[in-house]
Amino acid sequence: xxxxxxxxxxxxxxxxxxxxxxxxxxxxxxxxxxxxxxxxxxxxxxxxxxxxxxxxxxxxxxxxxxxxxxxxxxxxxxxxxxxxxxxxxxxxxxxxxxxxxxxxxxxxxxxxxxxxxxxxxxxxxxxxxxxxxxxxxxxxxxxxxxxxxxxxxxxxxxxxxxxxxxxxxxxxxxxxxxxxxxxxxxxxxxxxxxxxxxxxxxxxxxxxxxxxxxxxxxxxxxxxxxxxxxxxxxxxxxxxxxxxxxxxxxxxxxxxxxxxxxxxxxxxxxxxxxxxxxxxxxxxxxxxxxxxxxxxxxxxxxxxxxxxxxxxxxxxxxxxxxxxxxxxxxxxxxxxxxxxxxxxxxxxxxxxxxxxxxxxxxxxxxxxxxxxxxxxxxxxxxxxxxxxxxxxxxx
Amino acid sequence: xxxxxxxxxxxxxxxxxxxxxxxxxxxxxxxxxxxxxxxxxxxxxxxxxxxxxxxxxxxxxxxxxxxxxxxxxxxxxxxxxxxxxxxxxxxxxxxxxxxxxxxxxxxxxxxxxxxxxxxxxxxxxxxxxxxxxxxxxxxxxxxxxxxxxxxxxxxxxxxxxxxxxxxxxxxxxxxxxxxxxxxxxxxxxxxxxxxxxxxxxxxxxxxxxxxxxxxxxxxxxxxxxxxxxxxxxxxxxxxxxxxxxxxxxxxxxxxxxxxxxxxxxxxxxxxxxxxxxxxxxxxxxxxxxxxxxxxxx
Numbered sequence: 001x002x003x004x005x006x007x008x009x010x011x012x013x014x015x016x017x018x019x020x021x022x023x024x025x026x027x028x029x030x031x032x033x034x035x036x037x038x039x040x041x042x043x044x045x046x047x048x049x050x051x052x053x054x055x056x057x058x059x060x061x062x063x064x065x066x067x068x069x070x071x072x073x074x075x076x077x078x079x080x081x082x083x084x085x086x087x088x089x090x091x092x093x094x095x096x097x098x099x100x101x102x103x104x105x106x107x108x109x110x111x112x113x114x115x116x117x118x119x120x121x122x123x124x125x126x127x128x129x130x131x132x133x134x135x136x137x138x139x140x141x142x143x144x145x146x147x148x149x150x151x152x153x154x155x156x157x158x159x160x161x162x163x164x165x166x167x168x169x170x171x172x173x174x175x176x177x178x179x180x181x182x183x184x185x186x187x188x189x190x191x192x193x194x195x196x197x198x199x200x201x202x203x204x205x206x207x208x209x210x211x212x213x214x215x216x217x218x219x220x221x222x223x224x225x226x227x228x229x230x231x232x233x234x235x236x237x238x239x240x241x242x243x244x245x246x247x248x249x250x251x252x253x254x255x256x257x258x259x260x261x262x263x264x265x266x267x268x269x270x271x272x273x274x275x276x277x278x279x280x281x282x283x284x285x286x287x288x289x290x291x292x293x294x295x296x297x298x299x300x301x302x303x304x305x306x307x308x309x310x311x312x313x314x315x316x317x318x319x320x321x322x323x324x325x326x327x328x329x330x331x332x333x334x335x336x337x338x339x340x341x342x343x344x345x346x347x348x349x350x351x352x353x354x355x356x357x358x359x360x361x362x363x364x365x366x367x368x369x370x371x372x373x374x375x376x377x378x379x380x381x382x383x384x385x386x387x388x389x390x391x392x393x394x395x
Numbered sequence: 396x397x398x399x400x401x402x403x404x405x406x407x408x409x410x411x412x413x414x415x416x417x418x419x420x421x422x423x424x425x426x427x428x429x430x431x432x433x434x435x436x437x438x439x440x441x442x443x444x445x446x447x448x449x450x451x452x453x454x455x456x457x458x459x460x461x462x463x464x465x466x467x468x469x470x471x472x473x474x475x476x477x478x479x480x481x482x483x484x485x486x487x488x489x490x491x492x493x494x495x496x497x498x499x500x501x502x503x504x505x506x507x508x509x510x511x512x513x514x515x516x517x518x519x520x521x522x523x524x525x526x527x528x529x530x531x532x533x534x535x536x537x538x539x540x541x542x543x544x545x546x547x548x549x550x551x552x553x554x555x556x557x558x559x560x561x562x563x564x565x566x567x568x569x570x571x572x573x574x575x576x577x578x579x580x581x582x583x584x585x586x587x588x589x590x591x592x593x594x595x596x597x598x599x600x601x602x603x604x605x606x607x608x609x610x611x612x613x614x615x616x617x618x619x620x621x622x623x624x625x626x627x628x629x630x631x632x633x634x635x636x637x638x639x640x641x642x643x644x645x646x647x648x649x650x651x652x653x654x655x656x657x658x659x660x661x662x663x664x665x666x667x668x669x670x671x672x673x674x675x676x677x678x679x680x681x682x683x684x685x686x687x688x689x690x691x692x
Contacts, residue, residue, distance in 0.1 A: 097526070098522065098526045101609040101610065104607070150522055161511075
């Protein structure tokens, strides 16, 4: 407390953030550092909540959603699967398949008729912002077919953590696949999603593959599935593979057993859509702490640490290094754990990395600040505690 | 920063020091004997030599060597030559090294950092759906761009599906545009010279599909005048290299024209090289491979 409200404590704290800003502005992007950059750019502390704290391991099966594995079905078979599923009066059917061009005209015609005849269908489309016409539809275009874009938000081949609920293009509004499905299945939940007015949402992954009812498309056509299984359900038709070596339509998610380093993709696209739909239906969104709170917290905690460091630096210098290193270590572990705890328990995403970096930089910046303050004192008679309470370096 | 640059420099030096030079006999005339590891053999074009090898050049003989795929030099005087004495000829000519290096540093240091949170549109390239539109037609990527003036050359494709007929299209645009020409064929190729009367100099885009299906993949066909093509061949022919026989010149032109996407002309020159020197297996094999790769009948 002795040095808490001293001018030098404030200025040293300020210097820490100035240093961080300068480091961030330095556009160093050398190829030789790529391994480190690549390793770190896809890393998020909160992913550890899934693998280390077993976040959402106990989430029950979501019986509102049924997934049909289409396997390697051709268009004719897909049309037949659609016919069987829609006969069971599901709430919504989401077809997570892209049809980019024409194939066999007979099977195309059959599938197109099924698509048009299926009520409450949402068909996959994709958004391409690099193109003039941003919405890329399937070849089966009909105004009666509702579209939903299946793009996720994430780095190429990186972990999928976000999705965009809607995209606006001039006067057009394009809904994501999950948004379009929930709009039909639960308009109230959909409205809550819109009311949040977020351009991107963090996906709250709650369920692995085995937490959704999974029906094999081939077995369905052979009549090996009980009646009424799709009645009043959200049915997603997509490709599902349990083999770790089959990475078709499979992506890395925070639920991966390995939260860093090289690993196999762990979740099929249709399962990610299912997780997003579950999140929207439950309203269990990830609450991201606003940046201004994150920065305020970082400034306050750094200020407290600086005052502690100055106290030991000046008054008990012999203990300074030991106390400072221990304080840095304990703080780093505690704040990382705090972030994980909030994310795991309350779905609150608090980015403590700024605080941790500031505390780690604090000691080196303090050395620099002391030298600067003493120089200013000598030149301009700047009053500083480092001069009046100079520590004995020989102790 | 200085430390980083120093480390990069040392790394490059380390890589350079770790490579030993290799020589390849590019062309020869007369009597040339190779002495390597105590063995003595008659030199042939295409022979790969280590720096420990030595050459014995006969009277009125000449050999041209390529060092490390970079530099070309000839030895045309009678005598014995140890190749270690020619390692200086392997030194790379970096040209505008400083300029390239500065451009590299600039490119490395001027990339902006973004994240999904700040610019989601840049990060919406992951498509969470399986595709059921796998194209049944495969066109060799080597046919991505063809520059053509005259002569026989086929635009060929392969089909994954069992199909009797295929549709061939020629467009005036890479993505949309008008169909300039279309044909239905039972063959999996169309010879360019059969279309030539339809095409004036300029860019065209072609595609092929199983009949009744579509294929969005389009390949580039650039038509040039014979004058333009001949000027290029003259320039390539007049590049001052070391000694070359007529077959060697034809083979080099074939290679350079293939690299420059003049595939019909490359075919002619590979054929010429193989005809002029039929005992040279490299020429014969290259010609046969070229025919096979591009489905030339």
